Amino acid sequence: MDIFEAMETCRAMRYLRPDPVPDELIDKLLWAATRAPSPGNSQGWEFVVVRDRDVMSQIGELVGGRMTASMGGLVDTLPPSQARLLRGALHLANTLPQVPALFVVCSRRVYPPQDPQEVFVWSCVYPAAQNLILAARALGLGSTFATWQTVAETELREILGIPEDVFIGATIPVGYPERDFGPVARRPVAEVVHHDHW
Ligand SMILES: Cc1cc2nc3c(=O)[nH]c(=O)nc-3n(C[C@H](O)[C@H](O)[C@H](O)COP(=O)(O)O)c2cc1C
Numbered sequence: 001m002d003i004f005e006a007m008e009t010c011r012a013m014r015y016l017r018p019d020p021v022p023d024e025l026i027d028k029l030l031w032a033a034t035r036a037p038s039p040g041n042s043q044g045w046e047f048v049v050v051r052d053r054d055v056m057s058q059i060g061e062l063v064g065g066r067m068t069a070s071m072g073g074l075v076d077t078l079p080p081s082q083a084r085l086l087r088g089a090l091h092l093a094n095t096l097p098q099v100p101a102l103f104v105v106c107s108r109r110v111y112p113p114q115d116p117q118e119v120f121v122w123s124c125v126y127p128a129a130q131n132l133i134l135a136a137r138a139l140g141l142g143s144t145f146a147t148w149q150t151v152a153e154t155e156l157r158e159i160l161g162i163p164e165d166v167f168i169g170a171t172i173p174v175g176y177p178e179r180d181f182g183p184v185a186r187r188p189v190a191e192v193v194h195h196d197h198w
Helices: 003-008 023-033 053-077 080-094 119-138 149-160
Strands: 045-050 101-108 166-175
Touching: 003 119, 023 045, 023 101, 023 119, 045 053, 045 119, 053 080, 053 149, 101 119, 101 149, 119 166, 149 166
Parallel strands: none
Antiparallel strands: 045 101, 101 166
C-alpha cells in the first residue's frame, strides 16, 4: 500500500476480530517500529507483545473495568462524535480478552547518555508506535494508540513484570478490523501552517 494512502485511511480501529495475527506479521510490525528515528539513534524502545489469552483477559478486565467505572456514565452526556469515540474505546478495552495481540511500547531513560532525560523517553516511544500503527494499516490490520497505563499503571506493570525504571509509553491493540478503514478527519493544512513567520 502507498504510504500516503495508509496515512489517509489509518483510523483508530477499536472493533477488532478475534482471528489470530500470524507470527510473520507480528514480526513485521516490530521490524517497522524499530526502524523509527530516535534521539541520537539511542533506540531506547522495548516492547512487550502480549498474546497469551489469560494475560489479555487480566488486562482487559482491569482496564475495561476501570474505564467503564470512570467513564461509562459519560457516554450519554457527550456530543455524538465524542460519544461514538468513547463507546469505541470502552468496547476495545472490554473486548481485549478476544483481541489477538497487544503491543506495549516502553522505553528506559537512555538519552543523552551523560544525563538521561525523561523527555527523550517519549521521543523514542512515539515515532516507534506510529511506525507500528502505519505498518499495521498497510498490512490490513487494525490498531490504535491507547494509553491504558494511565488508568491502571501499577497493576499493568505487575501483570507484565515491567521493571520500575522502564516507562510505558503506549499500549497498541492489534487485530483484523471488524469495521471499514476510512479517511481520517483532520484540520485542513491551511489552518495549521504558518509560512516563514507565525
Ligand atoms: C497519545 C495518544 C493516546 C491515545 N489514547 C487512546 C486511548 O487510550 N484509547 C483509545 O481508544 N484511543 C486513544 N487514542 C486514539 C485517538 O483517540 C485517535 O487517534 C483520535 O481520536 C483520532 O481518531 P482517528 O485516528 O480515528 O481519526 C490515542 C491517540 C494518541 C495519539
